[in-house]
Amino acid sequence: LVGVGRRRGRRAVLPVSVLPPFGQPFAPVHTTPKRAHRRGMLARLSIRSLSAAPRLTRARSLLASLDQGTSSSRVILYDAATLTPVASHQVELQSATTTPQPGWSQMDPMAILATIDQSAAGALQKAGATAKDIVGVGITNQRESTLVWDRRTGEPLYDAVLWHDARTSETSAALQEALGGQDALRATCGLPISTYFTGVKLRWLQDHVP
Numbered sequence: 001l002v003g004v005g006r007r008r009g010r011r012a013v014l015p016v017s018v019l020p021p022f023g024q025p026f027a028p029v030h031t032t033p034k035r036a037h038r039r040g041m042l043a044r045l046s047i048r049s050l051s052a053a054p055r056l057t058r059a060r061s062l063l064a065s066l067d068q069g070t071s072s073s074r075v076i077l078y079d080a081a082t083l084t085p086v087a088s089h090q091v092e093l094q095s096a097t098t099t100p101q102p103g104w105s106q107m108d109p110m111a112i113l114a115t116i117d118q119s120a121a122g123a124l125q126k127a128g129a130t131a132k133d134i135v136g137v138g139i140t141n142q143r144e145s146t147l148v149w150d151r152r153t154g155e156p157l158y159d160a161v162l163w164h165d166a167r168t169s170e171t172s173a174a175l176q177e178a179l180g181g182q183d184a185l186r187a188t189c190g191l192p193i194s195t196y197f198t199g200v201k202l203r204w205l206q207d208h209v210p
Contacts (some may be wrong), residue, residue, distance in 0.1 A: 087123030103166035
């Protein structure tokens with residue numbers, strides 16, 4: 001911080017404080033301008049100016065929890081040191097689900113992505129933070145909802161097939177017959193062959209999506 005005065009038409013810069021070591025409060029060190037009393041000028045530093053001086057502070061570290069569900073996307077920010085909630089934001093997603101045929105249920109992948117972006121931006125704004133403040137992210141999603149995309153372009157190849165979609169009933173029955181029953185893969189992956197699980201949905205996508 002400096003005080004500025006004038007002497008015989010020339011500008012005189014008068015040091016009135018020095019920066020302390022990091023984390024220490026400001027300790028103003030006042031000096032008297034040489035012969036300043038002759039002109040009745042005194043360097044002044046108001047309390048208001050001192051309080052407005054920039055302070056060196058460490059950025060807050062945040063943990064982000066992303067909950068992407070069938071009906072909404074939500075982001076909650078936690079203080080990384082105390083694990084206390086700092087801010088949250090939720091965006092509804094119900095209008096993104098379509099049922100082109102009976103028993104089918106699918107969702108626009110870009111709508112999912114948009115609500116994730118909006119939820120994250122909203123939570124950060126409420127917290128007065130930026131993405132650089134986030135040091136870790138936890139994600140929970142729609143479980144067995146299935147989405148495939150082009151690994152070169154990042155573009156989705158088809159809508160997300162939702163966890164409760166039943167279009168794979170024929171695929172599931174065919175796999176059970178070919179492999180030896182509903183539990184034919186349980187020893188391998190721990191799961192039965194059914195319309196619920198991702199593997200059967202992937203088989204359907206391979207068979208029906210160019």
